[in-house]
Amino acid sequence: MSESIDNLRRLFEEDLAAIDGMESWKAVRDKYLARESGVITTELKKLRDLPKEARPAFGQAMNQLRALVEKKLQERLDEAKAAEASTKLQRIDVTRPGFPFALGSIHPIKRLQSEIEQIFVSMGFQIFNLPEIERDYYNFEGLNMPRNHPARDAQDTFYFDDSVLLRTHCSSVQVHAMEELKPPIRAISTGKVYRRDPFDATHSPMFYQVDVIVIEEGITMGDLKGMLDVFLKRMFHSDIRMRLRPGFFPFVEPGAEVDISCIFCSGKGCPTCKQSGWVEILGAGMVHPKVLRMSGIDDSRYSGFAWGMGIDRVAILKHGVDDIRLFFENDLRFLRQF
Amino acid sequence: MKISIEWLQEYVEIRESPEKLKEDLSMIGLLVESMTKVHGTHVLEIEVTSNRPDCLSHIGMAREIAALYSRPLKWPTVQAKLSIPSDRIPYAIEIRDEELCPRYVGLVMDGIKVGTSPDWMQRRLESAGMRPLNNVVDITNYVLLEMGHPLHAFDYDVLRKGKIVVARARQGERFQTLDGMERELDGEMLMINDGEGPVAIAGVMGGMNSEISLSTTRVLIESAYFGPASIRRTSKKLGLSTEASYRFERGADWDNTVPAIARTCSLIEQLAGGKIAGSLQDIYPRKKDPVRITLRQANTKALLGADLTSEFIESTLRRLNFDLAPEGEKAWLVTCPTYRADMELEADLIEELARFYGYGNIPATLPPSKTIGIHSPVYRLENSIREIISSQGYNEAINLSFANEMDHLEFPPLQGERAAVRNPLTEDTQYMRTSLAAGLVRSAKRNFNYGQRLVRLFELGKVYHLGSDGVPFERNVLGILGTGGFTDQNWKNPSASFDFFHLKGVLSKLLQGVRVPSFEIEPAGKIPWLNPAESAVLKIGKETAGVLGSLSASLEEKYKLKQPAYLAEIDFACIEKFAFAPPSYDPLPKYPSAERDISIVVSRDLAFQTIHKGILQLGICELVRLQLIDVYEGEKIPEGKVSLTLRLTFQDREKTLTVDRVQDFIDTILSFIHKTYGVGLRSI
């Protein structure tokens, strides 16, 4: 019995394969599905001749066969229609270029600047928006760099008059944050800074910095290292290693120079890192007790750390840019790469 | 500071390779910038930070190395006697300004034969970057490079009164220094006088008048301590930095004066045949005490986060020549060496400990956050503007914040005075920019030079003005520039070139994007750098928020742009004040709307905005949208007239609009236009 159904199915598949047009499709449909004389109806009539217990199985099998036939015929019809439609349409040339909607770009330094701000906000920092035209006190005096301090030599400054200048670093955030907030303090400021350095491949009279300050109870140099590590890994890569060397900045004690493993050679040594495997990335340290006191913070209760980093420096390292001037020439061939 | 390894080995044993030494020194804060070979020995160029003048000599470096490797320091031998029973050459030293010169040590030698110094000394001077002159001067320089203390030798016979007077200069006095330069002095500068007049600028440079010459046989040697701030001021004021001033301004060692003069005397005896003729005089009116600091073990842990044992603390500081006396439980009174000008507070001592403990050995920890992150108030607006405008095809530019004279002539400030930099680097940094336009136009021009004719730039940056109090202030400005085609040339390209309405369109999109609720763009009065026929002001609320238009014909010509350029300059604070109006939901209409297009012919001089406002003022609340969909001028239109096609959209929130009601609205509008402007429907 099931043999005869299998046989029917085979016959149907053969008929289906032989369809070569609408006429033959209709013929096959009628042959199997015609209400009175179709093969399936005819077969179903044999139900009566079967023993009672075999009838339900046979009925079910026949209904399945009918569903299969209907489905296959419909598919064959759809295929035929689609084929016919496609021969009538003229195909578009999808390989031609799309409409030239213009795509602009965000400046690489600005993109980094907002990335940096995001990282710090996620670590509980408040972002200060500070003036570029600054009073001497916030840029120098309040940072333990009184007039006639030799450390001022390293930051040749543009002045408007004796006490008003273009900030030479964003470290002014230290003094502003300590004046405006009470500990615990976590603050950063980013933006343009200025030094009287003539333009060349590695110097610019204007560049970008981010400066960081944390003042809390019980902050240690170990905390500075921990937070630096988190920041640098997020900024560069989770594989980055860092090292701290003693360094000098008048507003921190102890002070540190921070190197990261060279991102071009992973620390193996290459021309960028002068074969040392390390590149200097920022300056850091524990906030100098005098700086705390000048800003009215009790240095017997609170301690803190600070660091400052050139954003252009990060951009140069991250993107492999070989000339800082490119950042400020606005050459579209450069800007479009970001 | 150039340090010769051969020379260094005279004071401390060095078993390490130069490379290893370089690495080790870097890790205690003495960065070796480069390594060269001079006269067969390695010379390290060490970046000595301004707080460590004690490292500006071979013995200074040897002290650090001795401490680093726990090795003994060998001092040079000094044989000379510094005083004799009766002086052959009497002389006097008088300090008139104890503040600026707390100690002055001198002695006089005679029988000197000035000549060349021995080869070994010349080689060492050269390896440290100094040019040999004659044996007497070379010896003072040698001792400077060896012991770090600046010395000066005067030709005794030219000292007119046979004495030394340390006093401030007379205001306006002129003096010729050793380098042959005539210098004008002021009343703050400390001078060495001979009782008649100046013979040296104290701690900076000697005078031409008392220079050692080949005929010199008697010299007075000076080994003094001068106050750092005064020397730095003088050096800066005169623009004269010397090996001596460099060390004095960072802080010399007042207790090194006698050893340095003894060493000098000894070398002059050996190498220039001199004999002591006037005994050592040590004028020391203001005794300076060494710095004493209390150090608590607990504070080293509190600052570093590392556990330093008392053994480590004691042995490290003792290796560095600090003297420790116990002061209660786990605390010491530390007496600092007089050469450590950087020692003042406990933190300074803790840094010494950290340097030798190794920064790398301090365990990294992460402090728990006790604060909430807060973005700067402008973060959201700045970033939104950046995202919106860059997505419209504009590239973000950053120009220098400076301006030159020409910028101000071409792009005069629209408000306020310009701020001048007192000490510009070049004429291009003479002023602060008062506008972003000059920088953007120049950036466009640069791109033209590279064959890039389609330029879209924007810049979010500061401009600067002089406040009414004479103090410069800054404000944030958004600048936009567009020139060239509307899009890149392309087979689907609508061939339009960029014009005023593209600029206005992008500005409108931007303001809508940051949800400024309403703004208007109106014809502008005279804006110096814009074309008067194509210039406008942006108004937000009642405030003028900025200007936009095409670059004036004269500037277009001057910059040889050969195509119009469009510029906008918008005050950021003004956008900020109105931006991010909170959205309020308007229920969606339930009934269909009806659209009608009408064409009207009006005078060219009638602003579209006037018609627009007039129609809105009719108060037809069912009129929900009015679009200008076509503008036509030409054959079928009378001279001086323009045909405008308006698309009006009507919507009733309560019910479906009937054809008759829509026609009523149209009639009302047309009769208003006809009555007010004397025009009507265009007959086509």
Ligand SMILES: [Zn+2]
């Ligand atoms: Zn490398």
